Amino acid sequence: MRAFLTEAFDSPAKLQNIQMPIPSKGEVRIKIKACALNFADILMQKGTYQDTPELPFVGGLEISGVVDDLGPETDRPTIGARVAVFGGQGGFAEYGCFDANRMVVIPDNMSFEEAAAFQVAYGTSHVALNYRAKMQPGETLLVLGAAGGVGLTAIEVGKLMGARVIACARGAEKLEIARKAGADQLIDSDTQDLREEVLALGGADVVYDPIGGDLWKAAFRACKPDARLIPIGFAGGEVPQIPANHVMVKNLTILGVYWGAYLKFKPEVVTDSLRDLFDWYSQGKLKPHISHRFPLEDTAEALATLKARKSTGKVVVTMD
Template structure:
C-alpha cells in the first residue's frame, strides 16, 4: 500500500510503499477514504509534538473509511461499516489499523470528507468550550485564529451555544469565513491595537486561543474579571508566559485543554462530546468547512497550506 512516512532524524517525509497492516487484538482494519490534516502533524514531523511516535511512522491523525477486517476479540463495528477514527498516527495510508473502541459510526449522508474533518476540530472546540470553560449563553467569546481548523469550529459552536462571538483572524477572506460561521464581531489581527479593539467591544469572558504569542498577550489584557482563558495551541511559535499576579488581581482562570489527552484518563469526555456533535450534525446545525481537498501524492502541498496559514477550516487528503 501507499503511505506518507516520516522516516529519520532529519524528519524526511516521503510517499512510499509500506506493508499492509493486519489488525491486532482489539483493533479494526479499515480502507481509508480520507484523512484530515492538523497543525499537530507539522509538529510530529519536527519531533516536537507531545505524542510524536517513534521513527519511522505513518503520518495522519484522523481518518474516515470502511471497516475491512476485525482483530481478535472485536465484534463491532462490523465489516463494511463506515466509520471515523482518531488514531493519532497511521492515517495517511490506503489501509490502517486502529483501536476498535475509537471507531465512530458515521451518520447516513455524512461524506467521508466531512467525517475526516470532524473529530479533532469540533471535538477540541466543544470539549474546550463546554466541558472546560462552561461557556454560558450571553457571554462574550473571543476566538483567535478564527479561520483555522479549530478556530472556525469554535466560532460556529460558540454561536450555537448562545455566546456573543468576537473572531480575530488575518485578512478579509479569513474574516469572511468566520462571519459565515456566525461571528458577531470581526477584528483583523494585522491591523491596529488588538487589546484596544477588544476593550472597545467590552472585553471577553472566554478566550479560545490556538495562536499564542502577541495575540494571547493582547487578549489576556482585555479579559473581564473571572474570565476563563483556554490555550489550545501555539501556531505563532511562541508559548506565552502567564503572569500569575494578573490572574490574582482579576480572578482569572487559565484552563489547559488537550483533547487527545482525554483518551488516556477520561475517554467518556470525548465520546459524550461526539454524541452531542454528531446529533447537531444530523440536525443540520454544523457545517464542516473544508477549504482544500487533495490526493495522497499532494500531501506535502496540504501540509504547506497549514504551515503558511493559507487554508481556512480544514485541509483533507482523499485516499480511496
C-alpha cells in the first residue's frame, strides 16, 4: 500500500510503498478514505509533539474510512461499516489498523471528508466549552483564530450553547467566514486593538485560544472578573506565561484542554461529546468547513498549506 512515511525528524516525509498492516487483537483495519490535518502533524514531523511516535511512522491523526478486516476476538464495528477514528497516527496511508474501541460509526448523510474533519475540531470545542468551561446561555465567548479549524467549530458550538460570540481573525476574508459561521461581533487582529475592542463590547466571560502569544495576553486583559480562559494550542508559536497575581485579583480560571488525552484516562468525556455532536450534525446544526483537499501524493503540499495559514477550517487528504 502507499503511505506518507516519516523516517527522520525535521526532514521531509516521503510517499512510499510499504507492507499492508494486519490487525491485532482488539483492532480493526480500515480502508482509509480521508485524513484531516492538524498542527500536531507538523509538530510530529519535527519530533516536538507530546505524543510523537517512534521512527519510522506514518502521520495523520484524524481518519475516516470503511472497516476492511477485524483482528482476533474483535467483532465490532462490522466489516463494511463507515467509521471515523482519532488514531494518533497512521492516517496518511491507504490502509491502517486502529483500536476498535475508538471507532465511531458515522451518520449515513456524512461524507468521508466531513467525517475526517469532524472529530478533533468539533470535539475539542465541545469538550472545552461544555465540559470544561460549563459555558452558560447569554455569556460572551471570545474566539481567537476564529477562521481556523477549531476556531470555526468554537463559533458554531458556542452559538448552539446560547453564547454571544466575538470572533477574532486576521483580515476581512477570514472574518467573513467567521461571520457566516455565526459570530456576532468581528475583530481584525491585523488592524484593531483586541483588548480595547473586547472591553468596549463588555468584556469576555470565556476565552477560547488556539493561538497563544500576544493575542492571549490581550485577551487575558479583556476578561471580565470570574472569566474562564481555555488554552488549547499555540499556533502562533509562543507559549505565553500566565501571571498568577492577575489570575488571583480578577478571580480568573485557566482551563487547559487536550482533547486526545481524555481517550486515555476518561474516554466517556469524548464518546459522550461525539454522540451529541453527531446528533447535531444529523439535525443539520453543524457543517464542517473544508477549505483545501489534496490527494495522498500531495500530502507535503497539504501540510505546507496548513503551516503557512493559507487554510480556513480544515485541510483534508483523500485516498481515492
